[in-house]
Each structure stands twice: as C-alpha cells, then as structure tokens.
Amino acid sequence: MSLALSLPETLARARADLRMGVPVVLETGTGAAIAVAAEGVSDSRLADLRALGAPYLAITTRRAETLAARPYDGDLARLVVPQDADVTWIEAVADPADDLTHPMKGPFRSARGGDAACARAAIALAKTARLLPAALMVDVPDAPALAFANGLTILPVDRAMPLMADLAPLADVIHARVPLLAAENSRVHVFRPDDGGEEHFAVEIGRPDRAKPVLARLHSACFTGDILGSLKCDCGPQLNAALSQMGEAGEGVLLYLNQEGRGIGHANKMRAYSLQDQGFDTVEANHRLGFEDDERDFRIGAAILKEMGFSSVRLLTNNPNKIARMTDQGVTVTERVPLRVGENRYNAAYLATKVRKSGHLL
Template sequence: MSIQLTTAEQLARCRADFRMGVGVVLCDGASQWIVASAETLSAPRFDGLRALGDLEIAITNWRAVTLSTWANDGDIARIFVPNDQGLDWVRSMADPSDDLRRPMLGPFQHVYDGDAQAHRLALSICKSAHLLPAAVVVRVTGQEACGLHSVDLQTIKEADAVLGAQLAHISTARVPLKYSKDARVHVFRPQDGGEEHYAIEIGNPSRAEPVLSRLHSACFTGDLIGSLKCDCGPQLDAALKNIAEDGAGVLLYMNQEGRGIGLANKMRAYALQDQGFDTVEANHRLGFEDDERNFLLGAEILRLMGFDAVRLMTNNPAKVDSMNTAGIAVSERVPLKAGHNHLNADYLATKAAKSGHLL
C-alpha cells in the first residue's frame, strides 16, 4: 500500500491551507499556479504573490452577476487585479457585505488567456473550506512556489467528485432521548478528515422494509439556540417524536450548516437578509448556489447501516431525488410541517417559491 497522499487527502490539505491563509500550488505539466483564498490571505502574502506576476481573482457566476459583470469562463469569471489596487479591493470583490454602501464599480478587465481549471478548482476548495468562493491566482514558473503544498491537476478529473470523500462508521453508543429510551447514536467520519456526520437510530428498524427517516442538516441557530428565523429546530424535534411514535427509524444529522455554506457564511447571508434580500438572493450575492449541500452523503450512511429504502420525512423534493439517484428507494414522502411563525414566514415562502419545498 502506498504511503503517498490520495487526491482527496491532498485536497483536504489544500482546504486547511486555504483556511490558514496559505497559498497552494496547482500543477499541470510545466504550468504552475499559486492559488489562495481571497478571504484569508494576509497583506504580506498578498504582496508576495503580487511580486511573482500579474494577479487574477476568480469568482463564481453568481458573484459576477452581483458585480454587474459576467462569467467569461462558463460558470466562473477570471478578473485581472489592477496594479493600483490592493488587498482591500480583492476582499470587496469577494465579500458583498458592503456592496450597497460602496458598490464595486467596473468595468473589470477579464482574463481570457489560458485554461481556467486551476481557478475552478480553487473555488471548489474555497467552498469546501466554508470560505467565500473567491480565489487569488498567479501563474508562476521555476522555483517561486518552493515549500508550498502542490497538487497535480492531471490527477483530478472532477473536483466535486474528489471532494465528496467516502464515509466510515466510527462508533456507536446508547443515548436515551426524551422521546425514546431505546436510541443509539452512530458517528460517521469522511476518509479525508472532514466533518463527521451522525445517525440517531431509534428502536430496531427492519432492514427488509422502508425505514422512517429524516435527513436533517445541522442548524446551530435553530437546533441549539432556538432561532425563530427558520423552522429547523421544531422540525428536528418533530422528526424525533414521529420516529419514536412510529416505533423505529433513523434520523441523519448532517454537518452541512447553512445549506452547506458553513455558519460564518450563513451569518453573512443573514446580514444580507437584513438589507432586504431573501435567502436565495443572499446566497447568490455571496457567490454560492441556492443549496450547496451533498445529500448523497445521507444515502451513503443509510447504506452503511444496511438500509436500501426509506419513508423520508421531508418537504424538499431535492432530497427525494437524491436518495433515489443514490440507490436508496423512497417509498413515501412523509410531510414534516413544524415551526411556522410570523418571523420566518418570508423565509418559508422563499423556500416554497424558489426551492420547490412543499409547504
């Protein structure tokens, strides 16, 4: 067995480097790029990159639309960083928090030369690291990148597939709950060292028939501190109660906070909502898709637990589609309506109108 890092492990290391503000080298034969997160890059490192050559910033299509420009490479935009602009300009390109008070004014100089695969991978790493999806990129030659972690682009056919690491079952213990004393918590860990996910199994559900299940994404604000901006906490409570009353089932608790963008970006989205944007619009202004979660991880957990069919408690058709696509048959969609209040009425209306939730 090789002791070398797998591609998924290399990308996990890149994710950690991005969060620390450290650059990473992406290689394609003789071509090399140093890429770094626009959010975490320090001023001295920014100046160091600028000394190596012309700087570019890569942003997503949604962020480009917000800046009244366009994605010149399909789903991303590559924009030249003007020589008279510094790190503050780069961060303003990445962060929409001050867009209304001090909008970024173009025209921006787009970059068309060369391939955009390094830029696209850098944005994928930003997203998986729960950072703003914006990356600083500089093409280098020779030994300028010596000492930084390197990833060979030729080993990466599809970044999204690599970033979705496989899960392993780590541990199980009995945890009596208020709705059922007969409950066990299972912990699953991605093989790339990413965030762990959990399964709460109540009773002794049969593996030979569809199991009553809920695919629940972590929500610090709703699940833990009782936020009234969403319906997550009441849905979690109602799902556990329904499973207990049914006699057996599984609740999957996935660490995919804020529709997969992380808690820091979720708070950024909340701040944008206070400026008058809805949930989807806020995500787009940040540069994210409507929903960045990977529901296939839930299907993998169910498969590892021995299930191949579910009665899925959800109002989200995308979860049903993901389960079926992953080979976990959804025999029934069980509606789960809880937590409606006057403070989240607009939020729920947006989920129904723009995300197709059946409310």
C-alpha cells in the same frame, strides 16, 4: 519506506492551508498557478504574489453577475486585479457585505482565453474549506520549484477535481446507546469520511427492520436553529418533530449531516443572514456571496442509509430534491411524510421563498 501523501491527504492539507491564509500551488498538465483564499489575503501576501506576476481574482459566475463582471469562463470569472488595488479592494469584490453602501467597484476586466482549470480548482477548494468562493491567484511557470522552496502544498488539479466531485467513502466509526427525550431506545452512529471532512451522525431509534421502508429524515446541521432556538428558520422544530414521530412509532433513523447553512458553513451562513437583513431573500443572499441556491450533498445521506443496511425509506421531508437524490443513489422512497412545523412571523418570508424558488412542498 515512503511518507508521500495520498491524494485525499493532499486535498485535506490544501483545504487547511487556505483556511489559514497559506497559498496553495495548483498544477495541471498545461500550466500552474498559486492561489490564496480571498478572505485570507494580507498586504504582505498580496505583495508576494505581485512579485510573482500579474494577480487575478477568481470568482463564481453568481458573484460575477452581482458585480456586472463578464464570466468568460462559463462557471467563473477571472478578474484582472488593478495595479493600484489593495487588500480592501479584494475583500470588497469577494465579500458582498458592503455592496449596497459601496456599489461602484468596477468597471472590471475579465480575463478571457487560456485555461481556467486552476481557478476552477481554487474555487472548489475554497467552498469545501467553508470560505468565500473566491481566490487571489497568479500563474506561475515552475510550480514544483516554487512549492518546494516555500514549503507549499502542490495539488495536481487533473486528478484532484474528479476526486472532489466524488463522494468520499464513509466509515461507521462507532455507535453507542444514547437515550433521548424523544426516545430512550436510541443509538448514535458516527460516520467519518476519508477525505478529512466533517463527521456525520445517524440517530437510530429502536431496531428498524432492514427489509422494510424505514421512517427516515435527512437533517442538515443548523447551530442557530437546532441549538439556540433561532426563529429565522424552521430547523429546530423540524428536528424535534422528526425525533418525536420516530419515538412515537418506536423506530426510525435521523441522519444529522454536518452541512451547515445549506453547505456553505457557519461564517458564510452569518454573511447570508446579514444580507437578508439588507432586504435580500435567502436565495439572493447565497447568490451574492457566490454560492448556488443549495450547496448540500444529499448523496451522503443515501450512502449512510445503505451502509446501515437500509434500501427503502419513508422520508420525512418537504424538499423534493432530497427525494430525487435518494432515488438517484438507489434508495427507494416509498412515501413522502410531510413535516410542516415551525412557521412564525420571523421566518414566514423565508419559508415562502423556499416554496417559490426552491420548490419545497409546504
């Protein structure tokens, strides 16, 4: 009997290790590296990595642009860590919280040449772990021996990266009747990905005919807006308005996707909010953190709709990217139903930025 982990299981363990500040060994066909999430580095861990070789900090091109560092690797930069650098330096380079109060962190020396595949994998892992997209790394010659001696997860990068780019299969685990204020004839479906990621939900109102376009919304989880009633966004009003329209129509499907903060997670969302308080708009804040404008994966919504038997929708949205992704994934959007609610004096600039920079139809 073999107890060896499958590749999805190994990926899930690697993400969990990074969240705990535990190093992960990344291996390609041409080399290997040990990586630890930048926000999880301690003084002792930094000393351990220095004992293995010359450390470098892998950051995204978005973060490199903010720091005026050269991203020779295209989508990322490998910054050489100075001999006298400590954990404070690493945190300051990875986290933009103090960029304005302490702007002079460089000059930086970016590595060029060689294979950046391990650095690319480390950043991708950090993103899926909802951490800052930055990793402290050291190239190592004998990865299996290092992993075995220290009980570390070893991830085969060449096989893992395509899997991380693919959409994890989703299983409809269970559904049950949940009467809502907006519609008493509602059921909630729980969908679980097989890669250990967050569960997603589908609220089915009534008994929609699978042969007809269903009134649907792809709603990304927003703890502050949906639960706390935050006025910084329009998420809560959109959620309630969508459910109300479906309740009035007697049927519909609301997909509640666990992609907080446009896919960057709760902590990074709060970091983005802090940057907005410093005067940056929502897109600029994401870029300073090292993320793209929007890190969400709307393929998840299409996959859930198809799993539920729907092939066409009347989509409640102001976001043309959602329409494009539905179409790409084989779900026909017969109509875009506008959802213009929730504007107030606190989020007016935020909504204007979504129109100007993200193409939203408001």
